[in-house]
Amino acid sequence: NAGVTQTPKFQVLKTGxxxxxxxxxxxxxxxxxxxxQDPGMGLRLIYYSASEGTTDKGEVPNGYNVSRLNKREFSxxxxxxxxxxxxxYFCASDSHFSYEQYFGPGTRLTVT
Amino acid sequence: xxxxxxxxxxxxxxEGEDFTTYCNSSTTLSNIxxxxxxxxxxxVFLIQLVKSGEVKKQKRLTFQxxxxxxxxxxxxxxxxxxxxxTYFCAGPWGNTPLVFGKGTRLSVIA
Numbered sequence: 486n487a488g489v490t491q492t493p494k495f496q497v498l499k500t501g502x503x504x505x506x507x508x509x510x511x512x513x514x515x516x517x518x519x520x521x522q523d524p525g526m527g528l529r530l531i532y533y534s535a536s537e538g539t540t541d542k543g544e545v546p547n548g549y550n551v552s553r554l555n556k557r558e559f560s561x562x563x564x565x566x567x568x569x570x571x572x573x574y575f576c577a578s579d580s581h582f583s584y585e586q587y588f589g590p591g592t593r594l595t596v597t
Numbered sequence: 598x599x600x601x602x603x604x605x606x607x608x609x610x611x612e613g614e615d616f617t618t619y620c621n622s623s624t625t626l627s628n629i630x631x632x633x634x635x636x637x638x639x640x641v642f643l644i645q646l647v648k649s650g651e652v653k654k655q656k657r658l659t660f661q662x663x664x665x666x667x668x669x670x671x672x673x674x675x676x677x678x679x680x681x682x683t684y685f686c687a688g689p690w691g692n693t694p695l696v697f698g699k700g701t702r703l704s705v706i707a
Contacts (some may be wrong), residue, residue, distance in 0.1 A: 518694070527685060528640065528698040535694075543693060560641040575639055579703075585630065586695065 486511050489589035493574050497595045498566045506561040506592050507577030516579050518543075518560035518586065519551060521572040526565045526573065534559055600624075600690045602688070603698030611706050616673040618701035620677045620686035627689055629662055635682040643671075643684075676705050 489510045498504055510517065514534045518529040530543030534553040548570060550562045551578075558576075563570060573593050577586040602621045610616050622628065628647045632640040638703055646662035646669060653660045659672045673680055683700040690696040 516694075520697075525699060527603075528687075528697040530693055530695065533694060541692070544696070553628070577640075585645060586640075588639040591639055 488512065489576055489578055491574075491589035491592050493592060494590065495593050496582075497597065498563075499597055500567060502566050503562070503564050504566065505563075506574055506576075507558070508560065508589060509558045510576075510578040510587070510589075511557065512578060512579050512580070512587065513556070514578035515556070515588070516581070517553065518577040518579075519549075519559070519561045520575045521545065521570075521576065522575060522591075523572050526563075531561065533576075568596050570594065571596045584586050600696050601686060601698040603686055603701055605701055606699065607702050607704075609704045609706065610676050612678060613675050616676050616680070616706075617672050617705055618684050618703075620669045620671075620698055622667050622688060622690075624690075625666045627666075629666075629686055629688045630671075630695070631660060632670055632685045632687065632697075633682050634685065638682075642686060652695055673703075678705050678707055681705050687688070 491560050492507045518533040519531040522528050524526045529545045532551040534540045552560045575591045576589040579586045630645045631643040634640045644660050650664045651662040657674045661670045683702045685697050685700045687695045687697040
């Protein structure tokens, strides 16, 4: 099992460009999450999907959209990237809402 | 404001010394989780505590959940260089499934 996979690993965008971060899990988990991690800020939840077909805002949703494509895949979209969105983005999943979460390797995004 | 406070922010210890990080919440938590993140890596789940006053051990790591379920601690006995990383506590808060503390970064001097 690969666990949680994320693509791409690194990305550089110019201000105003758009992109989609992909996440997939092969553990048959119901819930999936997107976090961002900034130095000294810990992990902050952007959006989550408690189950297939549902999505909800987390602590810092502004500037992002998500799609739960199916049970395996949960994507994060930046429609118009801003320098403030420079961060490391982690996808995570768990079998039951709020149980132990399994994290992907992360995407390091720089917006210039 | 920060719902889950974690202290200290940084800790430097000599190899073999003990280390403790503390996590505090202003409200009662239904459970608390601890994660470890190695430099350049992703967070890895360590443990979940659910019961008031619960104490769990994993080899040299001891986790405690306070009686009021508002605080928790992680204690490492006789640190090793493999313990280097950032330790995060996390708990459910309102409608947010998990809110993370800012973490304690541990460095171990050999």
